[in-house]
Amino acid sequence: MKLRWVFAAIAAAALIAAPFALKTYGVYLLSMWAVMSIAAVGLNLTLGYAGQISLAQGAFVGIGAYTAAILTTHGWPLPVAFVLGPLLCFVVGWLLGYPALRVQHHYLAFVTLAFSTLVFLILRNEEWLTRGIYGISGIPRPNVLGFAMKDPRPFYFFCLATTLVVALFAWWIVRSPWGRAFMALRENPVRAASLGVDTRRYTLMAFAIGSALGGIAGVLYAPLVQFIDPSPFALGLSLNLLLMVIAGGSGYFLGPFVGAFVSVLLPEWLRFTEGLYLMSYAVFVMVLVAFCPTGLIGVGERIAAAFARRRAGAATAAQDAVAR
C-alpha cells in the first residue's frame, strides 16, 4: 500500500520538474497526457467503476472542445467554456444513459458507438456552427488570474492543475457512498437492486459524470492544439480512450493515468522505428492485453502482492527457525 504512494510522489515530482528539462514538443506531449488523463478518468468512472461500457467518450471530448473553440474565438473567456462544456456533456451523457437501462454489454457498446459517430457527423456537417471540415483555428490560450498561458510551460501547469482538481473530484466520488453503489452496480446489479440501490439513477449518473469529465478534457484540448477539426473526434478517439482505460487497469484509480501515458507517449518513443511506430504500438497493446488483462496497475498489484507474500513467508520461516 505505502509503496503506491511513494511511486505517486516520485511521479508527481517528475511531472513538475519535467517541463524544465524538455523541449517544446515534449511539454506539448505532457500537456496532451494530462488532457487525455482527464477524459480517461471519466471513462474509468463509467466503465471501470460502474461497469457501463461506453464507446462515446471521444464524442464528449469533441463537444467540450468545440464549445471552448466556438466560445473563445468569439471573445468569451475560457472559464465560461469550463462551465458550459461539461454542463452540456453532463446533460447529453445523462440522455445517453437511457439506452444503458435497456441493454448491456456489447449492445450498449454499439449504441454508444453509433452515438459517437452521430456526434461526429453533426460536428462535420453543421458548418454554420463548427465550420465543418475546415475546422476552427486560432483558438487562444487563456489568461488565468492575470497570467498569460500562451507559452507551453505555463499552459502545461494549467493543464496539470486541472488534472489534479479532476483527480481529487474523482477520488471524492469513488470513496463516497456513490462509489460503493457504482461498484455494486458493476458487480451484481440484481443483488444491488434488492439492497435498495436505485440502479436506474446510478447508471444515468455514471454516464453523466463520466461524460462531463470528457467535456472538461475537451475544453482543455482546444486551446492546447489551437486548431480543431472534426476528424480526431470520430470513433478513433473513443476507441483510444477505451484502450487507455483497459491497458492502464479498468476500475483502478491510477489506471487512466498510466493508460494515457502509454497511449500518448509510447507511440512517440517508438518513433525510432520510423514508419512502424504505430504498428509496434498496436503489437504492444495486443501483447499487454494477452498477459495483463487487468492492465498495468493490475500487474503492479500482483507483483506487490507476490512480494508481500514472500516477505510474510520469510518472516514465518524466520519465526519457525527461532522457535526451534
Place this chain on the structure above:
Amino acid sequence: MADLLQLIVAGIATGAIYALVAVGFVLVWQTSQTINFAQGEFVMLPAFFMLAAMKFGGASFPVAIVIGFLLSLIVLGVLFKRLVVDPVLRHGVLPLVISTIALALFLKEAVKEFYAAEAQPFPALANSNITLGGAVISVQNLVIIGVAVVAVVALQWFLGGTRTGRAMQATAQNPMLARVLGVRVNRMILYTFLINAALVTLASLLVSPIYLAKFTNGETLGLAAFIAAIVGGFNQVRGAILGGILVGVLDNVVAAYLSAPYRAAIPLFLLIAVILVRPQGLLGRAEERTV
C-alpha cells in the same frame, strides 16, 4: 421509376457485400464470443494481398485471387485465431475487443506502410451495362449479387446439410454441451474463423473495384457490417443477411432522396432504434437481460 430500380439494384449489391461481412462477423461471435472490431480491416486487406501478388509476383488476376484467398485463410483465419484470439479469449470479452481494435490499427498501418497510402485501382469483374425497363444496371452489380447469393447458399447448405456444419451450429448454441457430445469444439471454432476469412476475401474482391483499395476502407465497411449484424439479429446468420441487404438498400435509396451529408446517419438511427426496441434484431432470438 427507372432511377429507383437502379438505386435498389445498387443497394442490393452493396447490401450483399455487407451481408457477407456481417455473416462472418456473426459466425465468429456466435462460436467464440469474439467481437471482431477489425472486421472492416479484414475486408480491406485481401485486396492488397491480390494487388501485391499481381505487382510483385507478376501473377495474373485469377491466380492473384487464389493467392489472396490462401493468404487470407492463413492470416485472417489461422493466425488471427492462434495469435490474437486464443491468448486473450479466456480473459473475457472486453480485453479481446481491445485486442481487435489494436489489430485493426496494425493492419491499417501495415498496408499504409508496406504498400501505399493512396487509393489503388482494383480490377473489376465486369465492365458492361445492361438496360432493363429504362434503367441502366451495371453487370458488375448483378455479378456481385450473383456471387453473394451463391456464397450464402453454399454456406447455408454447409451449415445445415453437412455433419461438420451441424457440429459448428451446435458449438455456436452451446459449446459446453457440444464438447460433451464429442464435438471437437476448438476445431469448429477454427473452421468458423476460416469461413470468416473466406467471406471477407470474397467481399474484398467484390467491393474493391467500386471503392478502390485504400487502407482506410475498413472503417466504413466495419461499421456497416456491425449495423447489419445487429439490425438483422446478432445470433442468426439469416438475420445478418437480411440486415446487410436492408442497410445497403436503405443507404442507397434513402440517401438519394435525403441530404447527402447525413447519409451515414440513417443506418446509425436504424441501429439505435433496433437496439432499443428489439435488441435481438429483426430475426434474432431474445437473449439479453437488462439492469
Place this chain on the structure above:
Amino acid sequence: MTPVLDVRAITKRFGGINAVDGVSFEVHKGEILGLIGPNGSGKSTLFNCILGQLQPTSGEVRVDGTPITGMRPSDLNRLGIGRTFQLLQVFPQLSVRENLILAGQEHQGSMARRLFGPRDAGLTASADRMIDFFRLAHVASHKAGELSYGQQKLLDAAMAFMAGPRLVLLDEPAGGVNPTMLVDLRERLRAINASDAATFVVIEHNMEFVMSLCTRILVLAEGRIIAQGPPEEVRNDPGVIAAYLGK
C-alpha cells in the same frame, strides 16, 4: 391484526403450466414461516412473484396492508423487505464491512445527501454490530471473495438484515453450509427474529434446519399448498410424505 405478509391467490402461468396455482397465505409479525416442497413445486417462483422479480399472472401481495405486487426490488427494500438469494450474491471485490455498509446505505436518505455525507454513510457502527452478531469480526476487513463459502453465506444473511427490515425472505440459506456453521446460522437467525421481531419466510430443502428453525411450515406441491401447520404436524402428514416420496 394486519398480517406482515398477505399473499392472495397468486398464480403464475408459464406457457400451459401454472407454476404457482392460486396460493394464499398470511404471515404474522415475528413468525418464521418455512416453505418446503419437492423440486419443481413452485417455491422459488412464488418467492420471485412476491419480490417483484416476476410479475404474477394474477393475485395480489400485501405487506402490512400495502399492496406491493410487481414493485421494483429497490423500492421493496425501502419498504423494509429484504431477501437473500439461493446462489450466493455478495460483492467479492468489497470488504466484508463495505458489503454491509452498502447493504444499509441506500435504505434511507436521498442520493444527493449520500454524496455529501460521510464516507461510510454513518453505518460503520451498525455494520460492526452486525459483524459481531454474525461472528465475522476476524474477517471484517477481508475482501468478501476471500471468505469461505459458509462465511459468505453468513455475510449474505447479514446484508439482508442491515436495513433493519420487518420482513425477510430467505432462499435456501442453508444450502452448501457445513453442519457446524448451520448451528451458528440457525441460532443467529433465531436471535435476530427474537430481538427485532422481524418476520421471516424461509425456503429450504434441509428438513432438519427448517423443522428446528421455523414456527410454522407451508408445504407446496405442483404449485399448490397441500399442508400448513406447526413442524411436528406437517412432518407426519401423509399427504406431505406422499408428495415427497411419490404416490
